[in-house]
Amino acid sequence: MQYTHLGRTALMVSRVCLGTLNLGIRASDEESYAILDTALERGVNFVDTANQYGWQKHKGYTEEFLGSWFAQGGRRREKTVLGTKVFNPMSDWPNESGLSARHIIASCEDSLRRMRTDWIDLFQMHHIDRHAPWEEVWQAMETLTRQGKVRYVGSSNFAGWHIAEAQEAATRRHFLGIVSEQSVYNLVTRHIELELIPAAQRYGVGVLAWSPLHGGLLGGALRKLADGTAMKTAQGRAAQALERHRDAITGYEKLCADLGTDPAEVGLAWVMQRPGITAPVIGPRSLDQLxxxxxxxxxxxxxxxxxxxDTLFPPIGNGGPGPEAWAW
Structure with missing residues (x-):
């Protein structure tokens, strides 16, 4: 397994981050435990979840599932760099969503209970909260780090200027601030190359790429549809994008065939080779996908x-960061 530092920190994480969205949901409990165990045995020490994952059964289910895995012993928890998230509503009741100090602290304590652990390695803000001043956010995060419940703070789905704004506010408080940003990034969706990645590199923030295969679109979608084996490809983001990008996907799958490599592996390898990327967040439903x-x-x-x-999936504008991407 290859390892790298998470952003500017001394924390070492695997170049593959195991996402848990499918565990216990699209994969059976038995196969989900096998995926977690196999990943750990192969050196994957980075696991990502969110407080709302598992909503198909009930919100918090995936964190509970991880807690049952940690409870099996074998130093599973000690070996794992564990990330979870806060922001999305956990009920219809006011103050059980967003990034208020109240919700940040309460959500952390709920996640700790569900996952049967004493600490969260990476506590990520799942989305920007435009109503929460950074003084309030950082006060809550400082409280949790002082209590030993959180080791590092990350973000997800932020814009580049949000990273800058958050970091400047944290610096004024002599607080470490954001160490990672988790954004959608793949050959089809390259928006973060304009400003997010440059901002992250400037502030020493590691970038984690979620949906590196665009919901399965880059995992051999046309072949799977022809074979009748498509699952995610036949629904959601991948299905909507397929018609818009059919010609590009056709060329992509031909290129992968010429390389003699599975399309999913090509899509992941492309993300891993991009500047500023710490790790893709993969969401395997089977050991074969892992x-x-x-x-x-x-x-x-x-x-x-x-x-x-780059010809099949052109970068935005002139390519690279702004303003050169759209200006001279």
Whole structure:
């Protein structure tokens, strides 16, 4: 397994982050435990979840599932860099959503209870809260870190200027602030190259890429639809995007076939090779999908393939960061 520092911190995390959205939901309990155990055995020490995951059964279910895995012993919890999130509503009751100090602290305590742990390694703000002043947010996060309940703070779905604003506020308080940002990033969705990634690099914030295969669109969508084996590809974000990008996906799958490599592995390898990316957040539903992520770690895409991928899925504007992406 390859490891890297999480942003500017001394914390070491695997170059693959195991997302848990499908565990106990699209994967059976037995297979979900096998995925977690196999990932840990292969050196994946970074696991990501959120307080609302598992909403198909009830909000908080996935955190409870992780708690049952940690309870099996074998130093599972001690070996795991555990990330969860706060922001989304956990009920219809006021003050049980957003980034108020009250909700941040209460949500952390609820997550700790569900996951049967004493600490969260990476407590991530799941979305910007435009009503929460940074003084309030950082006061709550400082309280949790002083209590030993949170080790590091991260963000998710922030804009580049949110990172800058948050970090400047944290610096004024002599607080570490944000160490990671989790954003949607893949060949189809490259918006964060304009300002988010440059801001993250400037402030020493690691970038975690969620939906690195765009909900399965880059995982052999056309082949799976033809074979009748499509699951995520036939619904949601991937299904909506398929018609818009059918020609590009056709060319992409041909390129992958020419390389003799599975499309999912090519999509993950592309993300891993991008500047500023700490790790993709993968969401395997099976051990086979997990093994594909391990193979992607060992895959180096040749320059010719990278050039063709840029042709099939052009970067925004002139490419690279703003303002050069849209100006001289």
């Amino acid at each position: 093994e594909g992520a391990f193979r992607a770690l060992e895959l180096t895409l040749p320059d010719e393939a990278l050039t063709e991928l």
